Amino acid sequence: MNMTIADTYEIAMGRWSRRLSRSFLDFVAAPSCGALVDVGCGTGSLTLAAATRYPNADIVGIDLMPDYLTDALRSSAPNVRFETGDASALPFADDSFDTSFSQLLLNDLDGPAGAVGEMVRVTRSNGRIAATVWDRVGGLTFIRLFLDVAALVAGTEGEELRARVFDVPYQNEDDLFDLWSDAGLEDVATTTLAVRMDFIDFDDYWQSLMGAHSLIRNFFANQPAEIAHEIQQATMRAYLGGKPDGRRSLVASALAVRGIVAA
Known part of the structure; x- marks a missing residue:
């Protein structure tokens, strides 16, 4: 569908x-x-x-x-x-x-x-x-989690993505x-x-993340396969926080x- x-x-x-x-x-x-x-x-x-x-x-x-x-x-x-x-x-x-x-x-x-x-x-x-x-800068934890990973793994390109998503008039x-x-x-x-923001598991989190902002979705889709995999795996580790996959609740302001x- x-x-x-x-x-x-x-x-x-x-x-x-x-x-x-x-x-x-x-x-x-x-x-x-x-x-x-x-x-x-x-x-x-x-x-x-x-x-x-x-x-x-x-x-x-x-x-x-x-x-x-x-x-x-x-x-x-x-x-x-x-x-x-x-x-x-x-x-x-x-x-x-x-x-x-x-x-x-x-x-x-x-x-x-x-x-x-x-x-x-x-x-x-x-x-x-x-x-x-x-x-967006200080209160969207679920987006910040990914953007910080992207900045670390993808270097300058990831840092530029983070800056663009956070570059809004009213902060x-x-x-x-x-x-x-x-x-x-x-x-x-x-x-x-x-x-x-309550997520059933990491897959639920990831689907929400990829639909949250077109810049994020396009950035991830255009990464080389190995970089995309590393970003997703690092984001998953951050989401899991050392515990089994499952429900997480993140505050958004x-x-x-x-x-x-x-x-």
Whole structure:
């Protein structure tokens, strides 16, 4: 069976983004009714979590990649609709929503400030704007484990991979605070959220890793067979930690920010 983009994402990160959604919504503390938009909704983890938490709200999920928006997702909740669109040019009128939020998007955009500006534009006065991104440098243990091995085994090429994966605009709470403040938002607050990533065994870990980031997947696929084998074996030893193969639980952290649209 050929895997779709949505399938790959679900194996790699979907199960963890669903866990993150619950903690993120606690932090956002959006009103229980009104109109909400999930910008860069992907496979709908945050959108559907909001639909369950706020059954009386009207919720829109929007993503640039239509492959994420499957027929099953589109029909998954009565108070949700999904649209295809660009976070930097949202297809909504000014003041359309009471709350705008985004999960795991900003660090993958070329112009994050533009997307934040669009979220502000489509949100009413006194509405909430919030976002969360993985703490990629210090908080994604399962990726860091592999990248450190790659840097040791593959030398300069591995070190360059590690730098590229970690080279993101927002690496701490202060960076997100400044982004929100520069957008004119008030009562800005930040926090760090933590979830546990539970893997059944090393194979489960490896499948998730290879789907987590295209740079990682392409790097490993392009290694000579002997180097690829050495990297995988060294990563497995790090995962096992001297114990038999089996379940492991690794903590992942995410940075979150929220603010209020000025009256």
